[in-house]
Amino acid sequence: MDYYTLVFRTIFALGFLYTLAKLSSRGSKRLPPGPSPWPIIGNFHLLGAKPHVSLANLAKNYGPIMSLKLGQMTTVVISSSTIAKQVLKTQDEAFSTRFIPNVVQAHNYSKFSVVWLPVCPQWQTLKTFLNTKIFSSNRLDANQHLRSQKVKELIAYCEKCSQEGEALNVSQVAYKTNLNLLSNTLFSKDLADPFSDSKVELSDVLWRIMHEVGKINLVDFFPILEKIDLQGIRRQSNIHFGKFFELFDGLINERLEEKRRRCSEKSDILEVILNHSAENPKGIDHNHIKSMFLDLIFAGTDTTITTLEWAMAEILRHPEIMNKAQAELAEVVGKGKPIEEGDVSRLPYLQYIVKETLRIHPPATLLIPRQVDQDVELYDYIIPKGTLVLVNVWEIGRDPMFWKDPLVFRPERFQSLELDVRGKDFELTPFGAGRRICPGMPLALRMVQAMLGSMLNSFNWKLEADIEPQDLDMEEKSGFITPKAIPLRAIPYPL
Template sequence: MEFVVIAIGLFLFNALFGAALTIFSLRKPKNLPPGPTPLPIIGSLHLLGDKPHQSLAKLSKIYGPIMFLKLGRATALVISSAAAAKEVLQKQDLAFSSRHIPDAVTAHNQSLHSVVWLPVATQWRILRRILNTNIFSSSSLDANQHLRSLKVQELVAYCRKASQSGDSVNISRAAFRTTLNLLSNTLFSKDLTDPYEDSGKEFKELVDNIMVEAGKPNLVDFFPVLKKIDPQGIRRRMTNYFGRINEIFEELIEERLGMSESKHDDVLDVCLKISRENPDEINRTHIKSLFLDLFVAGNDTTSNTLEWAMTELLRNPHIMTKAKKELEQVVGKGKIVEESHISKLPYLGCIVKETLRIHPPVPFLIPRKIQIDVKLNGYIVPKGTQVLVNAWAIGRDTTLWDNSMKFIPERFLTSSLDVRGRDFELIPFGAGRRICPGLPLAVRILHVMLGSLLNNFDWKPDGLGHDDLDINEKFGITLQKANPLCVLPVPLN
């Protein structure tokens, strides 16, 4: 144990001494964007706090919407306005298209095969094409609509069982289970967790653990010299989690290959067919990484957004009443919302947009990194800088939004603003060539799940009044509620 402590101390000294030399011996490059003056060694790390999206939003009011920070040995560019985001994500999209790769996702070589982390090059384009053509195209989504409907029915059945026993429902957990099984049925035609029980199977726990580890601040990302010793053990644990999930995917692939004839026609069948016909395009490793991307990126973001939407509706009963009235008129009271109803439910759509505006699922989007010096609005951003687009700050920008801190779905009734990456005032899924490919599926799921929960039950906060519900945030790779929303489903009269 003492040896470990001494080793860590030596590495830390080396990192800190090197950082100090860099700061004190090099002159500041010309034309850097404005930002806080860095302290020796730590730079501006002390300014981030436990909610960096909020801290950086406040700093942007001092230094502007294009802000440069030194974070340990790393550098970061923070974008906090719609105009600056448009410059980065659209006008100079290619220059800003590479990813900043956190040390955690280098575990099990995930970053080398993942469509999320690969650079914009041949392999990335192949994987994006497979996603866009075979999973997230309108025809593919329409073909699997019955699967999503079945999973939403199971969610409603779970809530009905809770209402009969007088138990509360943890909205995020129930939505996470539903989304997990929805994705697993789309990919493999089977559930990976019990849709009616709170006890999670191994796969759910693995995804949970990955999100926890990926969301932790990691010293290695700020002081790369620590990479070899992995002082917090994050990469070591992630290696175990990624490895076990890959084993599960391998078992599912072997099971499918062992069938004389597959009758599923699901995403796994499609990927295996492409792999057989074009083995240079996608192999088994790519398939497993693709599936891991979908589960990790799709579950927390959807379940957290649904939880935030329900929280805001419970805090604003008049909005919930208005939504329920629209659902009763269009769908019929007590019925499951189908995807064909979405276009006929404009107020429900406004609620989803307003939730994504004020509670974007990934507050900084997925960080980017520039590979060469880039000129941006007259500034020079040096090679190797991480780029953070603060979607949380943009969604609450008082110059863009009236009463920006208030939940007002009506603001979208007369607005053409959408979440599909064309309007930079509202970019919860990003924009440009690296926009989230799962956007079309996420939009469908959110409408159907939220609408079905509202249309089948009345809801009461468990042990709290409407005014007592908090909206405190817990920062991570996704933006969670600090205190889980537990509510009582009440049968409709």
Template sequence: MDTIVSSLVISFVIWVCIYVLISNTRSRKSAARLPPGPYSFPIIGNLHQLGKKPHQSFAKLSRTYGPLMSLKLGSKTTILVSSATVAREVLQKYDRMFSSRAIPTAAQALDHHKFSLVWLPPSSQWRNMRKMCKENIFATQRLDTSQGLRQEKLQELRDYLHRSSVSRKAVNVGDAAFTTSLNLISRTLFSKDFANYDSDSSQKLKEIVWGVMKTAGAPNLSDYFPVLQMIDPQGIMRDSKFYFQKLFDISDDIINERLQVRGTSEAKKNDLLEALLDHSIKNEFEFGRNDLKHLLLDLFVGGTETTSVTVEWAMAELLRNPDKIAKARAELKEVIGQKEVVQESDISRLPYLQAVIKETFRLHPAGPLLAPHKANDDVEINGYIVPKNTQVLVNVWASGRDPATWSDPEIFEPERFLDSEIDVRGQHFELIPFGAGRRICPGLPLAYRMVHLMLAAFIHNIDWKLEEGMKPEDLDMDEKFGLSVHKALPLEAIPVKL
């Protein structure tokens, strides 16, 4: 029996090797015109150079091979873009040619890629869904109507920070930001809370959401060697199905509960689920319940994880730079006064707060490689060929630290944006944390409001004290990689009410 198993394993390995070698042979014809890159070994290619933080490894390699670089990741050719100039070529000049997605295996769990706004190709289904989201979810009028729901959640954050200051209890800033983000998005979507600051409920949901982000962003052998998808050697597809199903179960419960009260005497909810259900009923064949569940998964994960991660990084940088947090706090006091509430209409009157957020996006983009693009045809860029069906990764982490674009790129300096027209809406390729072109993140309008309001709540009328004996410069700023990048060591500090 052992001999049979050994023979099967050896046969399988030989099969994989032959498959990869044939793939490599087919690609050599166009390799001469591929962008430059490091030598790739047989079978594994450049997989050994990924490291635990691929965005940093890619940035280091780009300093040798240039801002347009090719790598062989297993059997897959991947093109890396690491500068604003080349990103403009890919996401603006040749936007249509790079508008498809290279879909990771994890995103295919429970057929999510067939319904997801993130992973669908630019088809009529995708265009209809994007239009529906723009009109029913992210339109300015719709967001203005629902801002009262978000203000309630921000007040709860302020109350929690006040209680912690009275008890001198250290706050895990990332957890508090996630709980707030979770309730901000759940209130906007569903008119209900998902978590409390003093319970384990938010931690459980955080583990589910982080599980989704980790499985989607983890280096997966099945992506590099598609022949391995059937055996799922790392269990990533298994884990992805588990986390997706957890979120689908939550969505099913909420949808069923809402459908039961629709048409009764209970007042109609003024939230995004109600708008989506109305749209689904009117456009049943275009947007059914399954589409709704997959869209809610996209909105739920994207709306909680990236916002809370950005706020934690912003707070970490501000606590490392006491003069910067003092400036941000002084601006809030001057513009808002002593009142607790910062309204969404106040954001435009807070240029330094906006600069802090931009600088955080520059140094710590939540999605350092964006969602992967795919070439729809052979495309020539800077004299090199990007072959059809090649995966293209835009390393916004690298372009945000490019010394050709930014002076002192490793320094947290919000002032660089005070006299600058650069913003994050996809027109200035030096700073595209939400992407650009037709595949720019549709949730940008909501995320923009949430991240500014939440950071303001953390610093307005509040000072922060680090653990006993810790100096600001001692704060650990190491990263933990997934589809989003977390602080490896959670930020904890004691709020002091001013």
């Protein structure tokens, strides 16, 4: 076959596939408007390095509800609070099923996880347990002392850096501290040491899992590639998930042996879960427990440190905000004291800072994707069975139709806006809403507010290398979670 014949046949084949795609898009189903797909790849070429930004720009042309074709996957993107409310609350049941990425199917994690299970009796049992036994105010208050000690250790480490005049990597230190905050709540023991790298492996494994989860996996959009695992994501996730489940097996078996020998009783979450499991053996088994721990670590670690890093970055970029926050802390708590979780209710400006951070820098910019399991009517459109549904909370938090000066970081805006982040106000839903709201939200909020308040009330802060506040790089890193592209480094010094 000569060169020209090959070129002609290739052009003809691509044209034929494009015609089929156009014809199929004109079917009886009334899809929302959207860009015309290319053959085979659909609209993948439009996503760019930061999908949430690209989708926000597309929404300016196609509207707050639009459809795209990502490979073989029909995708609908929601970019307004009004339609988000319809999806997350009014028609919550129809949109409650999760899209299950190939990566979270490793070690059958998604089959036992409250995050990924469909709404079913098993999911309801796990969700009820989380809400009543782990994330209730009484339970969180009962184990607050476990987290309080870790905040004090964080401040001690900052004091060491202050005395030596050294900059610290805010996300790295917060990451290790937060992992210990969480692991003490879960297991009454440290899983990372903020003062050395001797136990950095576990943190590294968690980072690697989030890195794999954050990638665009072609298998999810071209199922024919599943057996090939072209990018090696499933292979890597099997390794990393396996390490976590091996750790959890050891912790569970160690505690069961302690209980068998009637050693000292603990008040952590592992103890609560094992006691409940013993009383209800058919409700929560060993696999559910391990997947629940992974859910809690995911929900309580990455979102928390990302929010803390962005909050510190914005505060360092706006010194007047730091001054105002420190004045409130000194008046309410006392200058130089660590913040207890119970203090936060008396610190409205600290809460405003966290809300404003979550508005302009939501950790999961597109939330956790959903997938409809039957045809659904939404605003005169038909969302076909199997459609992937994304809610762009990054764009909703910057909507100029609701937010005045949406790109300006101004915590004071919440003095006159009675908005919360707990899923009732759809202009601000960084944790989602409805029955699929993030289960770790109550704990994550407590931890980020306690750490941020303690860091501000114990030290002044400045950027390393005499970087001027207005010169601080604020670029995002792409992925499922969006931390700063360049990690924040800052120097603590005495108040």
